[in-house]
Amino acid sequence: MTSSAKNNNFSDKNILLSHGDGGIKTGELINNLIIKYFGNKILNRLEDSAIINDFHNEKIAYTTDSFVVKPVFFPGGNIGKLCICGTINDLAAAGATPVALSMGLIIEEGFEVKYLEKILESAGEVLKETKTAIITGDTKVVEKNGMDKIFINTSGIGYVKGNTDITPLNIKPGDKIIINGSIAEHGLAVLSSRPEFNFKTNIISDCAPLSSLVNEMIGSSDKVHALRDATRGGIATILIEMSEKSKTRIAIYEDRIPVKKEVRALCEFLGLDPLYIANEGKMVAFVDPADTNKVLDAMKKNKYGKDSCIIGEVTENSTESAVFYNTKIGTKRILDKLYSEQLPRIC
Amino acid sequence: MQNNIIALIEEIKRTANGLSQINIMEVCGTHTMAIGKNGLRQVLPQNINLISGPGCPVCVTSISDIDNIIELAENPCNYIFSFGDMLKIPGSKSSLYKKRSEGANIKVCYSPADAFDFAVKNPQKKIIFIAIGFETTAPLTAALIKKAYETKTNNFFIYNTHKIVPPAIEFLLNSSNKNNISAFLCPGHVCAVTGSRPFDFISKIYGKPAVISGFSAEDILKSILMILKQIKNNKPEVEIQYDWVVKENGNPIAIQYMDNIFDINDAIWRGIGNIKKSGLVLKNKFRNFDAKVSFALKDIKVPEPRLCSCGDILLGVKKPFECRLFGKSCKPDNPVGPCMVSSEGTCSAYFKYEKYKT
Numbered sequence: 001m002t003s004s005a006k007n008n009n010f011s012d013k014n015i016l017l018s019h020g021d022g023g024i025k026t027g028e029l030i031n032n033l034i035i036k037y038f039g040n041k042i043l044n045r046l047e048d049s050a051i052i053n054d055f056h057n058e059k060i061a062y063t064t065d066s067f068v069v070k071p072v073f074f075p076g077g078n079i080g081k082l083c084i085c086g087t088i089n090d091l092a093a094a095g096a097t098p099v100a101l102s103m104g105l106i107i108e109e110g111f112e113v114k115y116l117e118k119i120l121e122s123a124g125e126v127l128k129e130t131k132t133a134i135i136t137g138d139t140k141v142v143e144k145n146g147m148d149k150i151f152i153n154t155s156g157i158g159y160v161k162g163n164t165d166i167t168p169l170n171i172k173p174g175d176k177i178i179i180n181g182s183i184a185e186h187g188l189a190v191l192s193s194r195p196e197f198n199f200k201t202n203i204i205s206d207c208a209p210l211s212s213l214v215n216e217m218i219g220s221s222d223k224v225h226a227l228r229d230a231t232r233g234g235i236a237t238i239l240i241e242m243s244e245k246s247k248t249r250i251a252i253y254e255d256r257i258p259v260k261k262e263v264r265a266l267c268e269f270l271g272l273d274p275l276y277i278a279n280e281g282k283m284v285a286f287v288d289p290a291d292t293n294k295v296l297d298a299m300k301k302n303k304y305g306k307d308s309c310i311i312g313e314v315t316e317n318s319t320e321s322a323v324f325y326n327t328k329i330g331t332k333r334i335l336d337k338l339y340s341e342q343l344p345r346i347c
Numbered sequence: 348m349q350n351n352i353i354a355l356i357e358e359i360k361r362t363a364n365g366l367s368q369i370n371i372m373e374v375c376g377t378h379t380m381a382i383g384k385n386g387l388r389q390v391l392p393q394n395i396n397l398i399s400g401p402g403c404p405v406c407v408t409s410i411s412d413i414d415n416i417i418e419l420a421e422n423p424c425n426y427i428f429s430f431g432d433m434l435k436i437p438g439s440k441s442s443l444y445k446k447r448s449e450g451a452n453i454k455v456c457y458s459p460a461d462a463f464d465f466a467v468k469n470p471q472k473k474i475i476f477i478a479i480g481f482e483t484t485a486p487l488t489a490a491l492i493k494k495a496y497e498t499k500t501n502n503f504f505i506y507n508t509h510k511i512v513p514p515a516i517e518f519l520l521n522s523s524n525k526n527n528i529s530a531f532l533c534p535g536h537v538c539a540v541t542g543s544r545p546f547d548f549i550s551k552i553y554g555k556p557a558v559i560s561g562f563s564a565e566d567i568l569k570s571i572l573m574i575l576k577q578i579k580n581n582k583p584e585v586e587i588q589y590d591w592v593v594k595e596n597g598n599p600i601a602i603q604y605m606d607n608i609f610d611i612n613d614a615i616w617r618g619i620g621n622i623k624k625s626g627l628v629l630k631n632k633f634r635n636f637d638a639k640v641s642f643a644l645k646d647i648k649v650p651e652p653r654l655c656s657c658g659d660i661l662l663g664v665k666k667p668f669e670c671r672l673f674g675k676s677c678k679p680d681n682p683v684g685p686c687m688v689s690s691e692g693t694c695s696a697y698f699k700y701e702k703y704k705t
Contacts, residue, residue, distance in 0.1 A: 014448040329352045329564050331386025334702045
């Protein structure tokens with residue numbers, strides 16, 4: 001979440017879809033309404049997970065996320081798999097090992113039980129894989145047409161080992177920026193499974209739990225400075241936020257960012273920019289250059305990190321933070337924040 | 348950097364060497380975006396100036412049309428189907444995006460056929476498709492009107508804002524004392540439908556070079572080189588760089604559809620004003636499908652926002668940076684003028700992609 005509009009009053013009369021897209025409008029909502037009533041030292045950092053440093057002498061990570069994806073089933077996953085992966089990945093992005101999750105189900109009257117069971121089964125599979133568990137939950141049913149099928153909220157806690165300290169505040173000039181594979185697949189997989197979208201694609205969501213990957217990364221090096229789960233708003237949005245929080249400038253390179261051919265073609269056809277499209281299984285890491293190879297080697301051994309690569313670096317400290325995008329033809333431009341949602345309800 | 352691109356840029360530099368200032372105008376929003384996204388201005392020699400014309404159909408839609416569409420959306424019996432780009436355009440009081448948050452029935456569609464199918468399935472509801480675009484999208488609208496007529500789908504309407512490109516180019520050439528255009532980068536998608544012939548007047552009557560270009564960085568650079576060679580050899584003509592898609596005679600079926608359904612009439616281009624014979628109107632036989640006729644909507648002249656330079660920007664007289672509102676009170680999340688509203692608008696493309704130069 002960004003802190004782009006700190007001193008403005010909230011000017012919109014009604015909530016717009018763009019207040020939920022993770023871009024500038026979401027920042028306005030958070031800074032002008034949510035922080036206004038709830039602001040505190042931990043929340044104000046607005047990171048993927050909150051870290052409670054002295055919780056009975058332990059360092060605890062805590063996060064929550066709500067899932068409203070439409071449609072509920074999409075190529076590569078469903079809302080059940082997504083709601084566990086999302087929360088696990090938020091914990092992992094803080095360098096935490098996930099321990100336990102809660103699940104709140106909000107279901108529309110009439111929703112078929114066979115679909116609910118399939119959703120829960122998928123969630124269970126991810127819990128098993130990540131050795132985590134749902135230890136508390138809640139169920140509510142809303143009258144028919146009072147909502148759309150099923151919404152799920154999950155929250156999760158994890159523990160952070162001894163001196164692990166992963167935060168954008170640790171980002172330094174020279175840090176290499178690593179990603180664990182190709183981008184923009186989740187957003188497009190969801191979009192192309194919507195009924196109003198009348199053509200077929202083979203794009204599959206990258207939805208995956210990344211706790212084992214992160215564990216191996218931080219096990220291989222104590223110089224992983226920062227991590228970020230590149231979900232809503234895509235890698236562009238999270239890189240801009242990271243540069244703002246660390247007061248640095250970042251350079252990334254078009255010819256190094258992995259984009260599958262089919263993703264590129266569909267984006268060109270629809271006028272979408274893959275840099276701004278959501279992922280659900282991509283972790284962006286800022287790593288000290290001395291340890292880049294070690295971290296990359298560790299990542300490539302994990303099943304979710306086979307295509308890991310360096311996409312750019314932190315170039316300098318600067319109060320005028322910015323992300324520079326270097327094109328294939330040798331020109332460059334500044335990446336801008338998302339002004340409105342490209343695709344609503346993708347997670 | 349790719350070797351072929353390096354070679355191309357070098358050849359452009361060699362060819363441009365010794366030529367005076369060359370102003371090349373593109374009249375297609377997708378070209379505007381591609382130029383910005385690839386940072387092409389950074390690699391061109393100083394005497395080549397790329398200027399953006401009225402190539403974004405959303406941007407040139409008049410405020411009065413937006414107000415009319417909003418009025419239609421305020422009636423709970425109506426269902427508005429629109430391409431996504433239209434939603435954010437501010438009318439004089441509100442936008443479709445805000446109206447939707449207040450409960451209006453506004454649906455974003457990827458294909459006009461979705462609107463028609465919805466009309467067939469919901470005969471008790473009134474469906475209005477916002478028909479927008481140049482020759483690229485007009486044949487799709489025409490095909491639907493034909494279908495609606497044949498199937499007597501009388502709850503289907505279009506709010507028609509279709510416009511055609513060649514008269515706008517002619518208008519720009521006649522204003523050339525202001526903008527000093529040397530050559531045109533012609534719109535590849537439009538020409539895929541129309542063919543190159545309707546653009547022949549650019550070289551034949553006005554003696555200016557024109558190249559119909561594709562959309563990759565390489566396509567655009569190649570087209571610029573073709574323009575430079577024409578200037579150097581003093582042989583202006585209309586050439587096709589995008590030749591794997593565009594043919595001289597275009598797509599005869601699509602043209603036939605347009606000719607059967609539409610007549611040509613004058614049209615108001617936002618920021619510019621009335622351009623003669625630049626609009627498409629439904630033939631009399633199909634007028635019942637025209638929402639403006641069936642819902643008795645009027646054109647009310649609404650003044651452009653104060654200090655907004657969009658008119659001059661659309662004509663290529665000013666660059667976005669020269670507007671006092673640009674990036675200050677006029678930004679993509681709160682656009683004042685038409686060029687900032689659509690993602691393919693000139694100001695929006697500059698705001699997004701050309702900041703590095705400021």
